[in-house]
Amino acid sequence: MPRSTRRRPALAHPATEEIDLFDVLHALSDPTRMTIVRVLRAEPERACGTFPVDVAPSTLSHHFKVLRESGLISQREEANRRFSALRAADLEHRFPGLLDTVLAAHDRTASGAVSGVGSGAGAGARVEGGEEG
Amino acid sequence: MPRSTRRRPALAHPATEEIDLFDVLHALSDPTRMTIVRVLRAEPERACGTFPVDVAPSTLSHHFKVLRESGLISQREEANRRFSALRAADLEHRFPGLLDTVLAAHDRTASGAVSGVGSGAGAGARVEGGEEG
DNA sequence: ACGTCGCTTCGATGGATGTCGAACATCGCA
DNA sequence: TGCGATGTTCGACATCCATCGAAGCGACGT
Numbered sequence: 108m109p110r111s112t113r114r115r116p117a118l119a120h121p122a123t124e125e126i127d128l129f130d131v132l133h134a135l136s137d138p139t140r141m142t143i144v145r146v147l148r149a150e151p152e153r154a155c156g157t158f159p160v161d162v163a164p165s166t167l168s169h170h171f172k173v174l175r176e177s178g179l180i181s182q183r184e185e186a187n188r189r190f191s192a193l194r195a196a197d198l199e200h201r202f203p204g205l206l207d208t209v210l211a212a213h214d215r216t217a218s219g220a221v222s223g224v225g226s227g228a229g230a231g232a233r234v235e236g237g238e239e240g
Numbered sequence: 241m242p243r244s245t246r247r248r249p250a251l252a253h254p255a256t257e258e259i260d261l262f263d264v265l266h267a268l269s270d271p272t273r274m275t276i277v278r279v280l281r282a283e284p285e286r287a288c289g290t291f292p293v294d295v296a297p298s299t300l301s302h303h304f305k306v307l308r309e310s311g312l313i314s315q316r317e318e319a320n321r322r323f324s325a326l327r328a329a330d331l332e333h334r335f336p337g338l339l340d341t342v343l344a345a346h347d348r349t350a351s352g353a354v355s356g357v358g359s360g361a362g363a364g365a366r367v368e369g370g371e372e373g
Numbered sequence: 374a375c376g377t378c379g380c381t382t383c384g385a386t387g388g389a390t391g392t393c394g395a396a397c398a399t400c401g402c403a
Numbered sequence: 404t405g406c407g408a409t410g411t412t413c414g415a416c417a418t419c420c421a422t423c424g425a426a427g428c429g430a431c432g433t
């Protein structure tokens with residue numbers, strides 16, 4: 108048995124045509140998850156623990172699961188790290204313009220919120236999502 | 241005191257600039273409310289009880305309240321009837337293209353679900369599309 | 374080998390949510 | 404004035420949801 112990176116059940120992602128609009132809207136209606144999506148939109152990939160959100164690891168894991176099962180993100184395992192990426196192309200194919208428009212709407216609301224995205228100084232930097240609990 | 245059509249506290253609507261994206265997304269993430277919005281998009285105004293949804297009157301009232309407080313619809317009282325209308329212009333002003341894009345996404349998923357609601361508006365309000373990797 | 378790191382799963386918890394039925398208020402009509 | 408239509412509010416209820424802490428598991432460094 109290969110002891111490689113495949114012990115746990117392979118991460119389940121919905122196919123592009125299976126992506127449900129209500130799931131997407133629901134996933135996007137949470138500030139923490141919106142922050143994650145926004146960060147992911149500025150970077151091709153990122154490890155789970157490096158997002159500028161202020162929640163417990165278990166909570167973060169839950170949010171990633173919601174995002175993944177909604178089809179918004181994909182996750183890839185590498186060693187003991189899990190990298191997430193926005194399924195921008197799939198989303199664009201399934202719901203043209205949706206992601207851009209929603210993200211633009213959020214930008215308009217909280218303009219210039221995601222600090223340090225792309226600079227690698229994300230850990231510790233807080234964004235606008237996370238204190239509403 | 242004129243005991244005319246203003247006994248109940250006037251219906252509270254958020255100002256255009258007060259409309260919250262998360263409230264809108266959450267309101268739209270419910271199938272019943274999505275149906276209401278879709279119907280309203282094809283008609284300028286409609287009485288509450290005339291929507292093709294299959295829920296109890298009290299439940300419907302709840303959904304209208306959610307929609308109104310999210311800023312998606314406005315409600316006007318006339319006699320003992322309450323007419324609802326989509327705040328399309330306000331939404332467009334606040335979040336350009338959002339409503340059209342979300343509705344188009346839903347049309348794409350379940351085309352022809354709402355009886356009598358033919359896709360009326362919705363053409364080309366797309367914002368800067370095309371960017372994914 | 375042992376401990377640490379990264380992340381998940383489990384169990385619990387408090388709050389929000391969708392749903393209903395019953396009761397209430399307003400208006401129009403006979 | 405009484406009744407039916409329209410729609411709301413209230414109370415109840417089951418479910419979902421975001422959150423946390425504790426425990427577990429695989430990978431890696433010392």
